[in-house]
Amino acid sequence: MSAAQGATGDAVSEEPEEFEGYRSRLLGVAYRMLGTVDDAEDVVQEAWLRWSAADRTDVREPAAYLTRVTTRLALDRLRQVRARRESYVGPWLPEPLPTERGPRAEPDGARWVEVAESVSFALLVVLESLSPAERAVFVLREAFGYPFAEIADTLDRSEPAVRQMAGRARRHVRQRQPRFEVDPAQQRRLTERFLTAAVSGDLAGLLDVLAPDVRLIGDSGGKAKAPLRVMESADKVGRFLAAVGQTELPAPEFTFPEFNGAVGLLVCSESRAHSAVLLEVVGERVQTIYLLTNPDKLTRLSPTSD
Template identity: 40%
Template sequence: MTPDDFLAVEFEGHRPHLKAVAYRMLGSLTEAEDAVQEAWLRLARSDADDIDNLGGWLTTVVGRVCLDMLRARKGRREESLEARLPDPVVSREGAADVADPEQQALLADSVGLALLVVLESLTPAERLAFVLHDMFGLPFEEIAPIVDRTPATAKKLASRARLRVRGAAPSTDPDLAGQRRVVDAFLVAARDGDFDALLAILDPDAVLRVDGGALTGGLKIVRGAAAVAGQAATYRRMATATTSHPALINGIAGLVNAIDGQPISVMSFTVADGKIVAIDILSDPDRVAALDLADLTG
């Protein structure tokens, strides 16, 4: 094996971790893959013999690449992911233990769409400090040079981000079976167009986010249980016209909806204390078509 081949093998061993870091930073699977590829290109141009800790070096590089991408995104407001839902990671329910290191890394800690939406609201530096420290345990001494701050300032960035996340992204009930019971109850109420039953399932501060893509004006947000339950007629039309397939969306209970086996939307439910606190629906035809959902709707 040549030195280049050995380096490539070493890099592939770190790929799942690197993509997980980039996905949490960017909320886009495609951009996450681009960031990982850029890290490989930088590694290939570097003198690997001078790198003492390859995993740490690559994580730092991916962090810098993602930070640049986030800053560039902020400068192109019309292209910002703040105007759309993050990419979902969809898997078959009951297949969480499949031996796919990349999938396992992406789903670790059940980073749901609701949390990723909140992360989109952070500044690039806050997001990087929070993701690298709180999610991946990188010390602030290593984070500081990436954001061009002191360790103390990097710690403050993470602290500010943590407060915003805790206030806006509720923790999901860990019991997947309990989540599924709540989602099933939602489906029954939706098919019946039962406003009161929907209201009973929803947290008072529930939020509904629907991303239908450019044709529907992008991301639509409805807040409050009554307003969300008020979409009952829409839920009923959706439920009666489609077949709903149980799925895991970023590791939590969700649905893939299809017509004649063709996926049309992905729904993620954040359940806390037995109530639905957030519903995230991706129905953008182009983005849904780009997801690998055939095994879930066939």
């Protein structure tokens, strides 16, 4: 029997307000597992339906119980969407979320700010390269501190197997994440220099901010313009940006909102988000550029004022 179950059910409320108290944590698990808001919300809604229909007389720890249900549902969903992503046009990137505090258009905006600011976009990208089970172990252990025994029960694996997966996942993430955290002011300065050089077609200015082995990863889903393959090297990436940076959008607006807790770049036109750019900075140079133009992943982004 897991830590989520026990013989005392008196403390378990039938009221939906109790579930709402756990929703942010469950969204955090699902978003880290799936990388998109719609999938995460669908999983948490299914968890709620199962919770409301279940016999909870023996549930002692609702949080652990709901986390287990959500993780299993997210694993099932992840296996389904990964099969669909095999036919995705071009690279697939997670959905970035704005994390600046303030009024939000969507009803659950404040909750999503809390979820997104606790997980960087770069980490979400790295998590995509883990197996579904390794991803679940990493999320539950590293992000939420669940004990190995509880994770093993959730995944129907042995505890030694879960410990091995945790070690592999941790090493994998450590090898692929930036080694140094970047000061937000430095990130903002580099992002501004990047934009200035791009929109003016200044190749020399771009080369000054790009690392020699910079990579550009575009996500259009075949619905907008973006490279269909990963571009590498400062020369290739710089020339591409210099060519496309002089946008022909009507009355373009450039703002610098926070995405997943880091400064990004949002390009809007006629009150609609056209593209989002997130820069992974190492030292004083841009190491990776994430360019999202798929309109499906821009619907929750809107212009923000400095």
